Amino acid sequence: MKLFIYDHCPYCVKARMIFGLKDLPVRLVTLLSDDETTPISMIGKKMAPILQKDDGSYMPESMDIVHYVDNLDGNPVLTGNTNPAISLWVEHASSYTNKLLLPRFANADFEEFATDSARQYFTHKKQATLGDFATLLADSADLIEQLEDDLQKLSALIQSPEAVNGSLSLDDIHLFPLLRSLSIVAGVTLPDNVEAYRNRMAQRCDIPLLFDMEQ
CATH class of the missing domain: 3.40.30.10 (Glutaredoxin)
Structure with missing residues (x-):
């Protein structure tokens, strides 16, 4: 496939x-x-x-x-219970984190931006929605502070580094991508168990984090 x-x-x-x-x-x-x-x-x-x-x-x-x-093999792995608090956390964090993420994505060395026209296409479309990327980058401090407060709240919800609710569930599918994206933001301090979860899930999924692209 x-x-x-x-x-x-x-x-x-x-x-x-x-x-x-x-x-x-x-x-x-x-x-x-x-x-x-x-x-x-x-x-x-x-x-x-x-x-x-x-x-x-x-x-x-x-x-x-x-x-x-x-479900291809009849032996699904995402069988654990979900926690509505995880969905609410992801929804809340997603309401503002694009202001941190998209300007940094636009400057990073992603393969989808291998040409100038591809990078400009992304930047133009996203700036039309969020505003000027340079301004957003300059104004990151308050959002990073808010994010760190929210990560402390997430810390209380994580049951295991192997899976947010103890066994793999759809909550992991929704949570890890946001945490992986946030690894591009320099200067964010994660609670120890949030960092351990993010690192372990990256390993289990074979999806590298984005530290090498920090801006």
Whole structure:
């Protein structure tokens, strides 16, 4: 199978996770950010991730891919209970963390930004929504302080470095991609158990963190 992705994209990370957690091979193909033709030819619109199944057909939507791959062999791994508090935490943190993440993504060495036009495409589209990236980077301190306060609250919810609720569940699929994205933000102090969870999940999923791209 092939998985078409953007490396920075948390939805793509969700789809990548299930292959790592189940130790299944997959060929990763990184799309250029400004390549509209390829995804539209596959699924009729520009989005990622896109799974190309063994029969050649295409499947979009990260969670559809997760459920499909997890149940392929009849032995799913995402069987643990979920905790509504985790979903609420992810929703709350996601309401402001793009202001920290997207300006840093735009400056980082991701394969989807291998050309100037691809980087400019991403920057133009995201600045139209969030505002000037240089201004957001300069104003990061207050958001980092807020994030560190919220990470302390997350710390009280993590039961194990192996899985946020003790056994693998959909909560891990939603939480780890955000924590992985946040590893690009220099100067953020994580509680010990949050850092241990993030590091262990990166190892289990075979998805590197982004420390090398810190801005």
